[in-house]
Amino acid sequence: MKVTYRWLKEFVDFKETPQEIANLLTEAGLEVEEIIPLVKPFDGVVVGKVLEVQKHPNADKLSVCKVQTNEETYQVICGAPNVAAGQFVPFAMVGARLPNGMKIKKAKIRGVESFGMICSKEELGLEHHSDGIWAFERELSLGEDVYSILKDEQDWIIDIAITPNRGDCLSVYGIAREVAALTGNPLKEITIDLKEQLPEKTADIIKINIHDADGCPRYAGRVIRNVKIGPSPGWMQKKLEAVGFRPINNIVDITNYVLAELGHPLHAFDLKQIKGQQINVRASKPGDLFVTLDDKERKLPENTVMICDAERPVAIGGIMGGQNSEVSDQTTDILLESAYFKPERIAMASKKLGLSTDASQRFERGADPENVIRAINYAAALMEQLAGAQVAKGIVDVYPQPLQQKKIPLNVEKINKILGTDFDQKTIRQKLESIQLKVEADQVIVPTFRHDLSLVEDLAEEVARLVNYSNLPAKKYTTTFYEMPVSELENRLQYFRNEMLSLGLQEIFTQSMVRRAEAQAFTEDEPLAIKNPVSDDMAVMRPSLFTGMLKAVSHNLNRNNKDLHFFEIGRIFGSFDGINLPDQPYSLGVVITGNRQLPGWNVPEQAVDFYDIKGYLETFLGKLFLDNYQIILYDKAGYMVKGQTIAVKIKEDLIGVCGKFTEEVCHAFEIEKEVFGFELNLDLLQKYLVFDRKYQPVPRFPYSERDVAFLVDKDVLAAEVVEFVQKNGGFLLKSVEIFDVYQGPNIPQGKRSLGLRLRYQSAERTLSDKEVDQYFQQIINKTIKHFSASLRN
Amino acid sequence: MNEIIEKIRSEFFEAIKNVKSAADLEPIRIKFLGRKGLVSTSFDRIAELPKEQRPLFGKALNELKRELENAYQNLQGDFKKQQAKQVQLDLTLPGRKPFAGRKHPLLKVADEIKQIFVSLGFTIEDGPEVETDFYNFEALNIPKTHPARDMQDTLYITEDILLRTHTSPVQIRVMQRQKPPIQMIAPGRVYRRDTPDASHSPFFHQVEGLVVDKGITFADLKGVIQAFAHRMFGPDIKVRFRPSFFPFTEPSAEYDFTCVFCQGQGCRVCKNTGWMEISGAGMVHPNVFKAAGVDPEKYTGYAFGMGIDRIAMIKYAIDDIRIFFENDVRFLNQF
């Protein structure tokens, strides 16, 4: 919302500078985003007099002029057709700096020297386009600084961000009302000098019927005849341009001027196009079509407030007029509409139409029903003055059920309780009255322009902002000893995260909206799709952390960052059943590529393989002390290489998958290196965490170890052998570890050697060699028998 | 008997004369001082002697043993010193480095924010990112036609299910399941339909705060934000509250901190205002209490929000939000 400093001064006599006004407004909740001077600074431009003008010897369109200042006479080349001897002009001397940053230098133009420049208004930043140089209307003293002269007429655009609750501040007058309260000055009324010169009565020319009083509680009309369409006067154009309206013609400019100043949207119909001398306001029916001013045929949402004549709709109420009744250059008679529409109805229609206009924005934030008459009279008066028009007598004003002013009990105690203050009733009353709220007995009467005030909490805010938030007390924070529940989920997520960090992995944080194709690589279900995505790159919610993580890998590999060991914790998203919120569990992802360890002078390059990712997985799970998890061979993850994929299972829950990404997946992310990863569903995993663990006594007696190498069929899995030995090795066997795996020379075809280290230990005594040897020999025999194995020599 | 002792002694000292390394020394140790060496076996011969000579011989043998051991140890020590000199390490060569586990900078800042509030007695709550219209809007006093819906361009799954545009829905969820007093923060990811550029990302991160109890006032809100500002950015940071509008708070405020780049003097970053806009706050609107089943006659409360990304950008002087989500290790390694 733009206003100008001088325009505000038309309604309030204040002394504050533009910056001071901006600060007051900002501190009162009307955030000033920018103050823009209308005259931009420049220097070195002085008043000069054109003494003579001669044709340039080498260029038809240029003139060689002599310009006199108080000190000297200069030769200047000028290209403007309107330059003439005797003119007083703004003369930029050599060294001058213009508002656009241009510096004036001595120049030679087509062989003739030029010492300076005669300026146009455009060049001085005073208008967008000039057709020639600016000749002053009056004589000025030669050599006077032009910027200083203009500065007396300087004005500033104050650009304010208006929050959606303050529809009343979408006008110069609305802002002036705030300025009056904030500076402690009275607010002046707008003077309206309406003559109504036509003998006819408006009521005889037009009938207005409201059939949709819910959507349009009030509708008023006036008839204006003999309008001469033409440009509006310069002062009006200048003000409109300053606050962001493009001047069009006097009639449009007048309605925009009233809109800008009073905040009330008006609409002008070409009276000759209104059939049957009547206006009917009614709600649209499904399937209705209408062509708006902008030549677009629009399908009307049901229950849109429509303005119709005897035969057809002529405007979408409060949003946009129709092409069929638009004011044109041939228009002489006008039906001027001023109405009040219900905010919710306009908001709904505007949203469904996808059409937001200056009018709809005001109506949906709440216009003032009391402004209906003021605005129509003001515009009619301006049309008399500026468009040579005559206005018919009286208004047709249909307002079947006038809106009541809201009343709020003035609860001083509650206001103080909210703010932590101890204001007395007088102070509060004074503050509320300064913004034109009336206080009667213990009631606050809210004027109709303040739609946002209905509760005592609202009054508390008004008092607070008028007192200034900075002047409200701040209570020194002291920890309140509430007994709050434990942040359980947070604690668990941090627990997982800290364990990952302790493994030396780099935490990354990736986006959760991804391409559909990326998502589909990691789920067989339909990914959770966004109806109105920002772009195809962010069309669905990630079903797996791998989407973003592989993108991060790709980004780094492309920049030659090679050794990547990443983890991430975040939500992933299940598919949508059409009714309930989708499953959105926290997930933990790890991806690794490049070297196993940072290479160095004594660390050779060694690429990661399956056993690195499995090692991360096992160490992580080991740190959680989950004793009931199983690692199973897995081939259902399409994005991982078959035969290089395992899964983690606890009871019936599949917690996650671990393995090597397929080439197709890597290609899809433009990765040419081998990448390994695992992902665990933390919502499932955390069910199995045990927090009340008790300690196990550390063994007091030494252990004995025995090594053995079995030759088994190469199809026999290591885990099968270990499991068998563990199960059948006797109660003194504490652990079985694989210390060597070998296949190759000296080993028969189709066999491989598995070296096992068995550890025996008793909690009660030191075991004798003899008894350990005995158990050891027994299990060796059993194993050989079970797997048809032999011992490796 | 003395001859035996003398013989062992002279043989030993003769033997060590020619020793040149620790390796040469080892067979000598075994021959004389080992478990089955000359000294040990000599003890076995005590039994051969007449009773009265036995203690004397035992004593002499023990003395011999000590003497030889001393000589052996001195020599061994010399060899060790020599060896240390020969195998000198170049200590300037770099060590073998394991990968270092590092937190993502944004989450590091989130940790800091959380720690501050936990130290102020807040709990940490969480809520879904895919939310219902009810929790994200309706319950927060933002009905369907409210113009405030335009303040946040929303990404929808269906008409009633959406990506939360703020962390405020967690307020409602917590109030529904927990009676006041409530003193919580809820950090998390939120989504808006913004085109990505240096200062906008269609997803970013907020921390929501909510305190509800009897007798909570706007003065408490000012106090807690001040306490946060001081702990996050230092004791000289000032806080400014300005009136604003959020449908779910009344009165509503926006709060600013002293610009950390110019200490409030005015610079390019703060557009010469001396202030950095942080976020919004206010007293919980009675309609929000009603929607969440809290009695607004009995309780008052305040709520606040803050952007984690924004605070991280201020803290590390980062001027492009997108760099957080590229995860370039040359960036990540700086934190």
Ligand SMILES: [Zn+2]
């Ligand atoms: Zn600054």
